[in-house]
Amino acid sequence: MKITSVEFVRSIVSPQEIIQDNLNQIAFSGRSNVGKSSLINCLLNRKKIAKTSSTPGKTRQLNFFKINNQFYFVDLPGYGFAKVSKKESAQWRNLIEGFFIQNQKLAGVISIIDSRIGPTELDLQLLNWIKSLNITLILVATKSDKLSRSVLKNNLDKYNKQIESLYKTSIIPFSVINRTGKKEIWREIITLLGQD
Ligand code: GTP
Numbered sequence: 001m002k003i004t005s006v007e008f009v010r011s012i013v014s015p016q017e018i019i020q021d022n023l024n025q026i027a028f029s030g031r032s033n034v035g036k037s038s039l040i041n042c043l044l045n046r047k048k049i050a051k052t053s054s055t056p057g058k059t060r061q062l063n064f065f066k067i068n069n070q071f072y073f074v075d076l077p078g079y080g081f082a083k084v085s086k087k088e089s090a091q092w093r094n095l096i097e098g099f100f101i102q103n104q105k106l107a108g109v110i111s112i113i114d115s116r117i118g119p120t121e122l123d124l125q126l127l128n129w130i131k132s133l134n135i136t137l138i139l140v141a142t143k144s145d146k147l148s149r150s151v152l153k154n155n156l157d158k159y160n161k162q163i164e165s166l167y168k169t170s171i172i173p174f175s176v177i178n179r180t181g182k183k184e185i186w187r188e189i190i191t192l193l194g195q196d
Pocket residue numbers: 030031032033034035036037038039051052053054055056057058059060077078079142143144145146174175176177
């Protein structure tokens with residue numbers, strides 16, 4: 001897709017602030033520090049429209065980016081970050097639940113796992129949950145540059161088996177370093193947006 005404009009629209013902390021207009025939304029979810037913001041920047045050919053950090057827990061709010069005046073990318077706050085208080089994790093749940101349940105314009109979720117770790121318990125909980133809400137999923141295994149080709153292949157085979165009873169999609173390997181997977185992810189996003 002040719003990116004003609006990217007506009008950071010809004011950061012929200014409560015479900016009441018969710019943007020609800022006529023444009024479709026694609027959300028990016030995953031553990032804290034897995035690489036959600038990096039993937040968004042890579043897809044948009046921008047260095048730092050979505051803030052990235054080597055410190056986990058950087059994205060605490062839910063951030064809306066308007067692309068080509070046609071649809072939104074939504075950077076969700078990461079989960080599974082140990083140094084989060086009970087209160088903060090309850091806020092996270094409330095915000096994410098509101099986003100997934102109330103959102104009429106959510107075209108799909110791009111769920112990101114680490115290609116070295118695979119789906120964690122929290123990832124599987126989220127996948128189960130979005131499946132129960134009938135939300136379309138694109139599953140991405142990021143940081144593939146950190147593995148040899150053969151280990152990556154073995155891992156992907158294993159992860160695909162782990163999730164096959166839930167989702168029939170096959171996991172797309174991705175790396176922000178060498179941009180593998182970028183084309184495939186865009187192809188799936190375009191399909192999702194076209195299904196409206
Ligand atoms: P939170 O906002 O804290 O939830 O994190 P996030 O999921 O948005 O992760 P972010 O994009 O900030 O990336 C976290 C760290 O992983 C950064 O240091 C990135 O440079 C690094 N990283 C992200 N993607 C890749 C990748 O494909 N390969 C490698 N080698 N590093 C990556």
